[in-house]
Amino acid sequence: MRIAELSRRTGVPVATIKYYLREGLVPHGERTSPNQARYDESHLHRVRLVRALVEVGGLPIATAREVLTLMHEPGRGRLESLGKVHFAVQRARQPHAEAPSEESVARVAALVARRGWRARETNPARTALAGVLDHLDRLGEPDALGLLDSYADAAERLAGAEVATLVGSEVDHLAERVVIMTALGGVLLDALRALAQESAATAALES
């Protein structure tokens, strides 16, 4: 298909697709003349993936490129790449803040140990979590509204379900599902929480 059809079928403007091509987020099509190229279903899928990562997952272009490159590393080391993909998406989705206090970093380490979670020291979520704990401390909510364990329970249960769905995936598809789950799963969960919160609050106000 021509770029115009790629645009029509993905809903992404031609100018944006050209930008993705220039930035290396989408591979170039097969050139059919000096000014035209032909694209196939793989391009269609890639444009949709980039759009979801950038528009919904909020990934910066540079991170999307890093993730897409890691996703397509050939053969060996692919499982290692999965970990890198996971960390890269996380880093992009978490707020950039000052270094967290040693005390909060220690609290996170204690939580991870208490839970028996096997999470590396380099997992960027440790810093993000410690940073939020610092903010909550300063706001006079040192116990994270008393909800830290409820959140950890939910995270643990979800992670079990998430990883179970990945286990059955073909290797080729695995990295993409990790990216989708990490970048879009959080947005999905946020929206569901907002609906469930309204519902629970409505019920509580009546009782």
Place this chain on the structure above:
Amino acid sequence: MRIAELSRRTGVPVATIKYYLREGLVPHGERTSPNQARYDESHLHRVRLVRALVEVGGLPIATAREVLTLMHEPGRGRLESLGKVHFAVQRARQPHAEAPSEESVARVAALVARRGWRARETNPARTALAGVLDHLDRLGEPDALGLLDSYADAAERLAGAEVATLVGSEVDHLAERVVIMTALGGVLLDALRALAQESAATAALES
């Protein structure tokens, strides 16, 4: 205290505090001379709250102002304000995308009905959720990786715990806790999920 001490104790640069003052996010201090004002503990707390909402929660300045104004509406209508605060924070945290398909909007309505959730048609999370479902459809993951019900279970359980902690709050403190929970709770949960995911993946790869 002077603005310099306010800066030192909050870690927010003087220029940023002046910006918050100009934008109406922090009330002006008591003027003690043409060029100086005195601030108290309430200013200290407010600067910390604004910083958490903007830096961690990712709220735009305009939304933070809207939320802070709603939070301090006096007396009657305060519970109604709580709902507005909740929606405003949600809107800011969710991606701006094209209108979702009717089909996905209907899927969300069906999910809400199946769950027995009492969530208004105007809850902005409906549109956000429908938009993510559209993206997943286009990526060939129409069942949201098979995880939609797991996410909904987690959301429902968490919302129950969240609302239970709010019920005991004094009215003055209620709006602030709703804001903190909505803006920071999602970031907290995202970080915990990333740690639990790494742990579950590590265990799965070994077995």
